[in-house]
Amino acid sequence: MRYLVPLLLSTLVWWILTEAAQAWVVGVPVILVSTWVAVRLQDTDSGSAPTHRLNWFAVPRFALFFLWQSLQAGLDVAKRTLKPVPDINPGTLYYYTSIPHGTARYFFGAIVGLFPGTLCTEFSEDTDQLVLHVLDTDVDIALDCRRLEREIERLFKLPAADQQGRPA
Amino acid sequence: MIEAHTAWYLASFVLLLTLIAGLLRIWHGPNPADRMLAAQLFGTTGVGILLTLAQAMQMPALNDVALVLALLATIAMVAFVKRMSPQQGPTKSQPEDQP
Amino acid sequence: MNLAFDIVLGLALLLTALGVFSSKDLFRAVVMFIAFGLLLALVWVRLDAPDLALAEAAIGAGLTGVLMIDAVAHLSANTLQNDQRDDQYDHSPKRPLWLPVISCVGLFVLLLGAIRFRPEASVSLPDMVRDNIAESGVEHPITAVLLNFRSYDTLLEIAVLLVAVVVAMALKPAAEDRVHQPPPAHDPILHGLTARLLPAMLLVGMYVLWAGSYMPGGAFQGGAILAAALVFLQLAGFAVDRYAASLLRLGLALGFLVFLTVAVSVMIGGRPFLTYPEGFAGQLIFFIEAMLTLSIGLILFSLFSQNPPHSGAVGHQGANHDQ
Amino acid sequence: MIYVQILLVSLGCLFFIVGTLGLLRFDDAYSRIHAITKADNLGLGLLVLGILPSALSVPQGLKLILIWVLVLAASATASYLIAHYIKQHQLSKLPHGARPDTTADGQDAEPDPTNERGPQ
Numbered sequence: 001m002r003y004l005v006p007l008l009l010s011t012l013v014w015w016i017l018t019e020a021a022q023a024w025v026v027g028v029p030v031i032l033v034s035t036w037v038a039v040r041l042q043d044t045d046s047g048s049a050p051t052h053r054l055n056w057f058a059v060p061r062f063a064l065f066f067l068w069q070s071l072q073a074g075l076d077v078a079k080r081t082l083k084p085v086p087d088i089n090p091g092t093l094y095y096y097t098s099i100p101h102g103t104a105r106y107f108f109g110a111i112v113g114l115f116p117g118t119l120c121t122e123f124s125e126d127t128d129q130l131v132l133h134v135l136d137t138d139v140d141i142a143l144d145c146r147r148l149e150r151e152i153e154r155l156f157k158l159p160a161a162d163q164q165g166r167p168a
Numbered sequence: 169m170i171e172a173h174t175a176w177y178l179a180s181f182v183l184l185l186t187l188i189a190g191l192l193r194i195w196h197g198p199n200p201a202d203r204m205l206a207a208q209l210f211g212t213t214g215v216g217i218l219l220t221l222a223q224a225m226q227m228p229a230l231n232d233v234a235l236v237l238a239l240l241a242t243i244a245m246v247a248f249v250k251r252m253s254p255q256q257g258p259t260k261s262q263p264e265d266q267p
Numbered sequence: 268m269n270l271a272f273d274i275v276l277g278l279a280l281l282l283t284a285l286g287v288f289s290s291k292d293l294f295r296a297v298v299m300f301i302a303f304g305l306l307l308a309l310v311w312v313r314l315d316a317p318d319l320a321l322a323e324a325a326i327g328a329g330l331t332g333v334l335m336i337d338a339v340a341h342l343s344a345n346t347l348q349n350d351q352r353d354d355q356y357d358h359s360p361k362r363p364l365w366l367p368v369i370s371c372v373g374l375f376v377l378l379l380g381a382i383r384f385r386p387e388a389s390v391s392l393p394d395m396v397r398d399n400i401a402e403s404g405v406e407h408p409i410t411a412v413l414l415n416f417r418s419y420d421t422l423l424e425i426a427v428l429l430v431a432v433v434v435a436m437a438l439k440p441a442a443e444d445r446v447h448q449p450p451p452a453h454d455p456i457l458h459g460l461t462a463r464l465l466p467a468m469l470l471v472g473m474y475v476l477w478a479g480s481y482m483p484g485g486a487f488q489g490g491a492i493l494a495a496a497l498v499f500l501q502l503a504g505f506a507v508d509r510y511a512a513s514l515l516r517l518g519l520a521l522g523f524l525v526f527l528t529v530a531v532s533v534m535i536g537g538r539p540f541l542t543y544p545e546g547f548a549g550q551l552i553f554f555i556e557a558m559l560t561l562s563i564g565l566i567l568f569s570l571f572s573q574n575p576p577h578s579g580a581v582g583h584q585g586a587n588h589d590q
Numbered sequence: 591m592i593y594v595q596i597l598l599v600s601l602g603c604l605f606f607i608v609g610t611l612g613l614l615r616f617d618d619a620y621s622r623i624h625a626i627t628k629a630d631n632l633g634l635g636l637l638v639l640g641i642l643p644s645a646l647s648v649p650q651g652l653k654l655i656l657i658w659v660l661v662l663a664a665s666a667t668a669s670y671l672i673a674h675y676i677k678q679h680q681l682s683k684l685p686h687g688a689r690p691d692t693t694a695d696g697q698d699a700e701p702d703p704t705n706e707r708g709p710q
Contacts (some may be wrong), residue, residue, distance in 0.1 A: 010466060016656055017235075017474040019649040021481075026553075030473040034466040041462035041505075067635075074632030077625050078608040086615045106455045113627055113669040114662065119620060121673040123456065133620040133673060175596065177268040179637075182603045184272065184309075186610040188279045193613050193622075194298050195286060201676050202619055203298040205626060208668050209613060211328065212630040212661055213606060214305045216637050219654065220599070221312055223644055224269070229317045229483040231653055232475065233308065233324050236488070238657050239468055240329030240495050242664040244301055246457065246502045247333040249671045251340040252294075454674075460667040467660070 006038035007031070050102040052156040062155045066111075069148075073116040080135065091137035092121075095130045099149055104156040108149065115148060117141055176224035180217045187213045204248045211241025273313055280306045293339050301332040317483040318409045321475065325491035330567060333498055337571065405480040405552055413485065421486075422530065425523050425559065428566045432519060435570050454504070461503035468496035476560045480549070486556040490563025497568040515565055515572075522562025526555055591643055598640030605633030619676050627669040631662055 010031045018027065042051070080087045099105045109120045109130065118141055122131035134141045152158075190213070193206040215234045222230035283306055286299040304327025311320035396408050405411050413421050472492035479485030529551060612625020638658045645651035 006466065010470060013467060013470050013656070014474070016649050016652045017470060018477070019647060019653065023477055026473070026477045030470060034469045037469060038462075038466040041465055070628070070632050070635065073628040074605050074608070077612055077629045078605065081608050081612045081615060081625060081629075086612075086617075086621075088616060088618070088621050090618050090621050103459065106459045110456050110460070110663075110666045110670055113623075113673070114631060114666050116628070117624070119624055119627075119673050120670050121620070121677040123670075123674070125455070131677070133624075135621060135624050172592075174268050175599075177272055179599050179603055181268065181272045181275070183606055184275060184279070186603075186606045187306075188275070188282070189610045190613060191279075191283065191286070191299075191302060194295065194302060195290075197292075197295065199619070200294050201672055201679075202622065203295060205619075205622060205672055206613060207298050207301050207332075208665065208672070209609065209626050209630060210302050210305050212626075212634055212665060213610075214309070214324075214328070215657060215661055216602070216606060216634050217309060218312065219637060219641055219657070221309075223641060225312075227312075227317060228646065228650065230312060230320070231650070231657070232478065232483065233312070233317060233320050235471060235653065235657050235660070236321060236475070236492060237305075237308070237324045237328055238660040238664065239464070239471055239492070240325060241661075242668050243329045243495055243499055243502070244332035244336060245668045245671060246499065247336045249675045250502050251337050252343075454671070456667055456670055460663060464660075464663065 002039055003035060006035045010034045052103040052158065055155060055157040058155045062151055065151050069115050073114060076116045089136045089138055091134055093132040093134050093141060095132050095142060095145060096128045097130055097149065099152060100158065104152055104158060108152055112148065116144065118145065173224045176220050180220040180224060183213055183217045183220065200252060204245055208245055211237060276306065276309055276313060280310055293342065297335045297339055300335060301328065304328055304331060318485065321483055321488045322491065325488050325495065329495040330491060334571060405549060407479060407481055410479045410485050422526055425526060425562065428563065429519065429523055432566045432569050457503050461499055465496055465500060468492060472496065476556060479556060480553060486559035487563055489560040491567060493560060493564030494567035497564065498571050501572060515569055518561055518565035522559040525558040529555055595640045595643055598636050602633045602637035602640060605629045605636065609633060620673060623669050623673055627665050631665055634658055634661055
């Protein structure tokens, strides 16, 4: 099972790269090696942190959410840039995440930079605190971040944290 | 109605212009991180130019060039973050950074 | 429209070149050079040379930038120790300007003359390649030229790369001389990206190698991608160089040896040096290329990894998990 | 279809312009990262979308999408890396144009009162 997903992905990527040219004589060894490398690297991946498995059925939903949000992000930047005086009000936000330590949280830290107005600048291994840079401190960015957290929980098959974590 | 390939050339031309404008940020800095950021912009814009040129010149091989560029554009950034320490940089001498 | 594109592209290339030379700040010059590499790749595209564009994208945007950034980091660490003497170097007395100006103008005139009065080519090389490509075993003319019609060029290139890396290894301080430095800080996000991107890099590198038989691509480009993958691995904090050191030496000699063995062993069958038997040319070329890819990848990587690590690296944060 | 393509490619170019403008106009290093990553990735996405109908085959179209996904992954990571680097070395000073009540440099800022969720 651990080998299955990397194997399928490698095969898919090879198929895309060669544009379905039936180059399997070269392809099969290459795919096997890349699968082995992928599994090998995942073993050393996170050290002490747990690895979260992706829920492949949730990917389309997350992709749609991501596309919509990156459209928002681009429009947001465009709106601020095209004003006669750049309309930004940058600041720092100390954000406490409910996503458990591990792959999912790393994913959150990386992808939050592509969402409207947020950018992760510091990432702690020990606490739940992230330091985010926000483009506009007047906007309630934390609300958007929590929405992203919900989606990531779905994506990684994590137990939802709403009941304990949602503020009044 | 202009020809299709002219339209693709137009798109790549616009992208090239934005890339050249990005040179200003490399030149002015003010600190190494800003310069490196502009180089990152070059990677993404370069991918865009290559993809449009692939259409304009009817040369699908350029998609492969774009692919390689997309894969490798981050390496310089990673090397910078891992190896460069700004406290020691020659950028400490600020005066010549002024335009 | 494409004329405007070409003119602006050419001007931008000159502009970045000027930026590289006129910048006193070394790091700025390096970033300018990265931009220069990217524009150069675009220029190769416009000159209908996608093979070179591919090589330039892999080398220029990826590896050269890394090597230069590393070099600047070393240099700036050293100049700091040497009490910032670089002020004297920066404001050195004016050198005479006429020498470079005259030589540039002279070269320009000579080039113009060379273009204006160039002799008629007695044979049309592109036509020859086109006529003979069926025998070469590959479909892409560039690969046919590099590995069949003029394969000694490629052989010697590999030799040159080998010499370069031997020199780099000779410059490396002995193991006991090196300052022991703590491994760089562990960065989980970079770590995660590397673990997922690396198989893709491997696939793309091998794809580019495979593509060389039919379309732009080949051993050198594939090798550059392989090297970039290894550099990525090392930068992300995976301990590559530790257990790869012995493999490295093997890989360094591999491409050269295989090339030479094949080239010489066909002589046993009574053929001239470096000609391939009919029918096997395609497979042989691919085999040689695969070995070359591995070899070039390892050579380029060791140009980076044989660098002594310096103590100025950003490494004062977080625990080191993967050690 | 051709008009949709033209529209998408023009929009893509527009976002590339926006990204460069942001890079040049914003006077705070972090904000420039915002501009670059968000605008350029959207621009490239729209560009790829505009090129897709011209792709000759399904795998070629998928290759274009693969390129976009690679760029996304790379620039998301790169944006974090460079932002972290700026923070670590405190390269971002209080920009001239910023309002006095905001801090662009998180190093000496008070923890923001907008954090709703306490440590769990």
